[in-house]
Amino acid sequence: MLIDVDRHVAVSRYQDLFPHMTLSWQKHFEREEWIGSAAVASDHVRVSDRLRHDPEPSPSSPPDGSVQLLLPHQGLTVNGWADHVAARSFLAALNGYAQATWSSPTSRPVVVLSPFDVEWSVEEIARHDDADIPAVALPLAGPMLGSDRWSPIFATCQERDIPVVVHFSGVEGRYLGAPPLSGGAHASAYSRLTLMPHLAESTIASLAFEGAFARFPRLQILVTGFGFTWLPSLLWRLDREWRTFRHDVPWVTTPPSDAVLTSLWFSTWPVAEAADPRQWEDTFTDRLRGRVLYGSHAPHGGDGVADILRVLGADWPARLELNSQAALPRLHTVVA
């Protein structure tokens, strides 16, 4: 059973969330511009300059028979919101809607947490845990993920064996307050999408050097939507800087690459960037191969299993299947 860990879903009409809100919050959100922003919020994840996009199809049984970990990506875009309190209410409604609407025998939505309210996020995990949520998604905002600020969320996830999904929302490097991308200001969406893996790199460096892996040794984090071919270079740099400055971070007692290969998972999209195996295969150890998951990124021009076969070769689908069962035991159990 192959699990697609990067399948996106979106609400086409924000009014559909109203039944999952209190009346006062409904009144707050009953405003033309917010209701009209559903498509905008859904398009961010495409990181595109295009002004028109095809509507997203509703999730259905995938043609390749995979099981889907659904990511309500509009929820991720709260990392660009100015009103952090409203963001929390939006996420609560979105999570309620998602569990009621998109759960199926072959798909489960993640619960999206608020990066602005750790305490509420912990409560939100508890609120949904009975539904066997397969994972939670934490939009990137505020201190980087290695910070102790996130410990209550990580402790809860570790205790309940719930993996954390980290995926860009698409407003990074664009909206004030959302995490920046590398360099300066990038007007071009092409530049931002090209540089998006740096967001994953920095998140991993933060987790490693701030000791999060040591504090939560059983926590599993899925870093999805960023590809995977950049990993060897990052791991060499992580270990080199740790060797040089390990006296400065005494809480990191083992090479960071070890923790990365124990605690993190990565996904395949966009697999076509790995089209020339001569450029990455020799640096990709067996341990690294054991941490890659299938992620289609559908329906945003995503990759099918046929693309994986064509680019990575015949032995990869079986490997990805094994990996995804290890990464998402809850989802595997629920749909098995």
Place this chain on the structure above:
Amino acid sequence: MSPTIHHDRPPLVDCDVHPMLPRAEAVFPYLSASWRRHFEAHGTRLYARARDRYNHPNRTHRLDAVPSDGGPAGSDRELTVRSHVTPYGISAAVLLPQEPYGITTWSDAAAAAAFTSATNAYFEDEWVAYDPRFTLAVTVTSHDPAAAAAEIRRRGRDAGVVAVQLLLAEQMLGSRWFDPIYEAATELGLPIIYHQSGNEGCYTTSQGPAGGIPRSYGERHVVLTQVGAANLVDLVVGGAFERFPGLRIVMVEWGFSWLTSLLARMDHLWTTDPAAAPLVRRLPSAYVSEHVTFTTQPLDETDTVQELEALFALPGIDSMLLFSSDYPHYDTDDPDFVLKRIPRSMRDRVCYENAVATFGERILAARG
């Protein structure tokens, strides 16, 4: 003094050697009276990294590069020759003055231009004229592109000048802001050297890594390479190589192991949707291999021979790598250590052939 060439290896060009001023006042003779009075009265800040924000856990320099009679590491030209240039058989060292890195944090563009120019003049007189193996990257900051272009034209034809060191603040390299600088540099056939200044991730006016604020020096150092990569992307996306077909960029101290995945991603995304980057007219990687070179330091410390070989698997990398040591910094790469790790088939290119292609024959021309 003539170049020293070890017989057991090809000529070696070290593309990243930092000379230092013995003290800020050393450049005062090269300033006008009014600027001299200005700096005497106001002082100067000549380091870029916010040291109260990211303090280096040890020291940024090698202790054996500190002159016995005082002054900062790298400020004694004779010591640099005796302990680095001659022992390693370095035929040419590209000097990248470091004090102007701090000038990137100044707000006064006129003061920045005056002090940077005086620094260039000092190193021409005191280092380049001292030993023909010393060559200079004329240094300019991004404050005032017209002033920077004038400085390039003022010194770009001088003996021993082989490049322009362009120091950045918030503007990225693909911006048209830099067109006057690129115009002057290409007019004189000088490549642009882009080296991190230390301001990265420190100020509202500087560039930084993705994601947010790294907590420690080492964590920041892991992701500092991203700033170089971002500017490389910006050069391509901004159409700089289309506007200046003769423009050559030398990326110094940004590493290069990240390049393979970055170029594959750029090419894939551009091929998927060329209209997303309207100033890009051909495969992004083609611009990079034609216009950009990268220095070796810090050479990544791979775990296996297979990984080491894979470091050099990028098609065309043999024409894109230049040797660098980063002397006298704490993480200086030992030439003997590094060159043993370069594939034998590439060694001549990395040692000097690519440097000649980048800087011209003048890089190895002994000047009496």
